Amino acid sequence: MLKGAVKGVVGDVFDINTVEKSLTELLSLVRKKVTEGIFQQIDVTHMECKVCGSKMENRGYVSRKIKGLADYEIKMRSFYCAKCGRYERPLEEIIGNSGRNTLEVKEAMILLGQRIPFEEASFCMEKLLKVSVSYESIRELVEDIGETISKEEVELVANEIDANGYVKDWKDGKAVNDVAYLELDGSMVQTREEGWKEVRVGVIFAQKDRLEVDKNHNEVFRKKYFSVFNDDNKSLEAFKNRTTLEAHNFGFHNYVKPVIVGDGAPWIWDYASTSHPYAIQILDY
Ligand SMILES: [Zn+2]
Numbered sequence: 001m002l003k004g005a006v007k008g009v010v011g012d013v014f015d016i017n018t019v020e021k022s023l024t025e026l027l028s029l030v031r032k033k034v035t036e037g038i039f040q041q042i043d044v045t046h047m048e049c050k051v052c053g054s055k056m057e058n059r060g061y062v063s064r065k066i067k068g069l070a071d072y073e074i075k076m077r078s079f080y081c082a083k084c085g086r087y088e089r090p091l092e093e094i095i096g097n098s099g100r101n102t103l104e105v106k107e108a109m110i111l112l113g114q115r116i117p118f119e120e121a122s123f124c125m126e127k128l129l130k131v132s133v134s135y136e137s138i139r140e141l142v143e144d145i146g147e148t149i150s151k152e153e154v155e156l157v158a159n160e161i162d163a164n165g166y167v168k169d170w171k172d173g174k175a176v177n178d179v180a181y182l183e184l185d186g187s188m189v190q191t192r193e194e195g196w197k198e199v200r201v202g203v204i205f206a207q208k209d210r211l212e213v214d215k216n217h218n219e220v221f222r223k224k225y226f227s228v229f230n231d232d233n234k235s236l237e238a239f240k241n242r243t244t245l246e247a248h249n250f251g252f253h254n255y256v257k258p259v260i261v262g263d264g265a266p267w268i269w270d271y272a273s274t275s276h277p278y279a280i281q282i283l284d285y
Contacts, residue, residue, distance in 0.1 A: 002026065028130060032070035039074050044090045049081035056081045056088065064095070068102035069131060105131055106141065113142035117192070150238075157241045160248050179207035180255035182247060182279070184262045184271070186230070198230040200239040204250050224250070240271050247276065 002023070009022045047056050056079035066072045076091035101109070108129055112121035118135035126132050184202045191197050205223035213219050226246050228239040252258050258279040262268035272281055 002030075024130065028070050032072060035068075035070065035072055036074055039076070039091060039095060042091075042094065043075075043077050044079075045077070047079050047088065047090060049084055049086070050088070051084050051086065052081065054081060054083050059087070062089065064092070065100070066095075066097060066102060067100060067131065067133065068105055069129065100137075101133070101141075105129075105133065109133060109138045109141050110145060113138040118142070153245050154241055157244045157248075160244065175254045176206075176251065177256050179257040179259060180250065180252050181205055181207070182243070182252055182258070182260045182276070184243065184260070184268045186265060199227050200230060200235070201225065201227040202239075202243050202246065204246055204252065206255070236267060240275070243271065244275055252276070253278065 005026055006019060006022050009026070010018050046058065048054065049056050059078045059080045061075040062078050064074050064076060066074065074091070074095065076089050076095075079088045079090070080086070081088075097103075099106070105125075108125055108131070109121070112124055115121075116124070118139045121138050122133055122135040125138075182202065182204050184200070187199055187201050188196050189199050203223055203225050205220045209220055209222040211219050211221050224246060226242050228235055228242055230236075230239075247253070253276070258276065259282060260268075260272045260276060260279045261282045261284050262272070263284055269281065272279060
């Protein structure tokens, strides 16, 4: 049946690229129709009120739009209890998707949205998945998840720090026989929407991960950068939390020689002395 349909679309003369494109369009249509059909078929035809038990009136259909690998428009029956004055749409629960996008689409939005600019993510989704999602929706979803992660991190940091601000599990019996470096600095970066902005940056790595590329050059081949924009009076706290978390994940305090390198900015040494008092401080003047 599909073979016939594709031939009907592409005509008598065609190549593989034309066939592939037509089949993709056709399959997308099949996906939409089959999905909508499945849910319409399993919708409840009559029901009783959960509260009072009386028979509910069928008030016809309402539609619900969900963006997935196709633009679904699912019609669902709406029931009304005249006694209680309440509505119910049983299919809603069966569909099991409270948002505007299916899981497949959400995963793609997050995967691309955290790696490339939102506009490009939107373009790539259209190009690769044939799904059109606005860059605003991608931004909203990614930033929402970012906020959740950041809240979880704040809790995690709070659990790692004792009342004096020290990392809890730091002991004198150090395990890793190497030097770990934590470097902190402020910098300016050019942003897409707001021009030049101040940002706090950190990098963390171990001495053993330094590699001699040639006799004049060394490279740190394993390192982690992290940064927080200096937007308001909460930014420094956010950056300190980020640094503590990165240091903890890296196991900074488990190295025989933990070293903090920074310029003369007071916040760096205030943070170093409070949160990593055991670390060697090197002033890079
Ligand atoms: Zn009722």
